[in-house]
Amino acid sequence: MLSQLRPAIALLAIMSLLTGLAYPLATTGIGQALFPRQAEASLITRDGTVVGSAFVGQAFTRPEYFHGRPSAVDYNAASSGGTNLAPTSRELIDTVGERARQIAAETGAGRVPVDLVTSSGSGLDPHISPESAYLQIRRVAEARGLPAAELRQMVDAQTDMPLFGIFGAPAVNVLKLNLALDERAPVKAGITGSMHGANAER
Amino acid sequence: MAIDLLQFLLYAAALVALAWPLGGYMARVFQGERTLLTPVLAPLERGIYALAGRCATQDQHWTRYALSALAFNLAGWLFLYAILRLQHLLPWNPQGLAPMSPDLAFNTAVSFVTNTNWQAYGGETALSYFSQMVGLTTQNFVSAATGMAVAVAVIRGFAARSAKTIGNFWVDMTRSVLYVLLPLSIICALVLIWQGVPQTLGAYVPATTLEGAQQLIARGPAASQIAIKQLGTNGGGFFNVNSSHPLENPTVLSNLLQVVYILLIPVAFCFLFGRMMKDRRQGVAIFAAMGLLFAVGLAVVYGSEIHGNALYDTLPVDQAAGNLEGKETRFGTGLSALWAEATTAASNGSVNSMHDSYTPLAGLALLLNMQVGEVVFGGVGAGFYGMLLFVVLTVFLAGLMVGRTPEYLGKKIEAREVKLAVLAFLSMPVGILVFGALAAVVPSALAAVQDPGPHGLSEILYAYSSATGNNGSAFAGYGAGLPFHTTLQGIAMLLGRYAFIVPMLAIAGALAAKTPAPASAGTFPTHGPLFVVLLIIVVLILGGLTFFPALALGPIAEQVAMLAGQTF
Structure with a gap:
């Protein structure tokens, strides 16, 4: 040795x-x-302030913004994590059921896309499925006073399609979509949480 | 569904198309032949040997080869342990992170030296940039190089004709790093940065979100570590949630590159074997056995996950996208299942989704990948010599059935080799079942279990399978940070690594000394479908049946409960 x-x-x-x-x-x-x-880290700046990273999801609860997925770490980008709950966990099934029923009631949807009621692995998923975005158009349109058709176009413009049409799932970057919304139709400060759908998730 | 199938097929095609030439290149490197990079790297290589004191001048007997590997790993362990304990005094610690506790530093150092890369800590909250680079990245390279060196030495043992030596550890290890790991890592790291993985020494960035909340964005020199973590089947992530973190794996393209890198060298080893044995069919046969096991595993994982969670059936949830709890939207169920299968098959252990939340049947397939000894491609080098162990046992069983002295590639497999193979094999059941049983009965250890019911047992099994198999992925709800587990799992990792390496090198030494007999009419061909099927059966029976009773109480019981609508 x-x-x-x-x-x-x-x-x-x-x-x-x-x-x-x-x-x-x-x-x-x-x-x-x-x-x-x-x-x-692909930082995004607006009016001289860093507002986030293009790849890191953040919490959205106000009606005038599209909402991301539930997060086990409340979008803490310095301590990532998932729920790690078992598929047979009562806590998981109860939480998912509660979220699904609430969103279904608010939107009138028969069934809520699974990504909108489950937590991502990182707790920082920047994306939702296009279906989950479409489901929120009516609420955002009312809050912003924008026509739904235009919002649908904006959602589609922020959707990353599968690579070569094959790899991965179509995904809407929520932060970029909301930034585009703020650009298009700024919300006057102060009108928060008054509409239905506020605090829908978590 | 059809599109996911297409993803898998294209992935397999790309993987083989890259691994085939890489296998040839690696065979040339390890046999000391001239390659494209020789003009650049040969002077550097000579300089390294000169600095290290003429360690590279002669080939080594297997005992000396093993001693070199052990001494090198021991030195690496001490150095890494010291870094982790002293990181508060070392540079590049912009967040001012505290030193690791002794038990956690022991666990982490063992974990990275044994190529396990189990992480009982969260990267962004526990490690400075210095620890991540000089500590972990170095071990990512050299632990992978150790596995590759041992595999090459074992292959030499099969190929040699009455030789006393099986190569030189220092040369094999150095060449693995210089000619294979470093160039491929640099390419991967740069593509990852292009795709959005950070590579900076700057501190975490405070951001003000659109809703006015504060968000601190963790970053660091991530891309360089992620490249080698995949290539070297290390798997230790820069951030807590590994490659499901959007800055560790930002795009579908970064995901594809990483999942190709996970299996690239393990697959290339099959083809390297064929070339070094001067019979490519032998390598293809082993590739076929591994490939079939991989395909079946992937079918089970994907099938179970795309079907979704049966307990959501009564809820107003549209599960067309599959079971997305713990998965990222952009990867969907297809790329998540592919990664999960690849990372557990390859003893990599990086994740792009949370395995703890997988449906029980999928979790079972992931567990089995680890419990059969990480031989479905397996870790770099480690998977291949692991599979050669099963080859030895297969020809032994085949020999028993027809009443002939078993032989493989002309070398007689005798009592000594079979005893050594069984000795190495036993490290898995000891690490998983004996240690797992301890973790299941000691009250303080049980506190680590997050989920009640059968899933709790699955968590224990997964933790100890991952540690002993040197995988490193986790059912992450399991609180493996308790000192009981950091210590016991550290021991399991050492067992799974060195109680395997030393007997395998002994087998190589014994075989090297033998003179191959020419094939005769009575020789059992080891390149045909019959051998492939036999090898698969031996892997499943020896590897799988050992753990069946435990699996029946864990994932199988949970699957039945889920289908019956029961929650815990």
């Missing part, structure tokens, strides 16, 4: 320098040069 100690320590030191320092630092340098926005 002792005779192996010298190469063990020497190679560990060399590999730490090569793979633990040179590799990540070189990658950082090249990445920052080629893709500066992405390397810094």
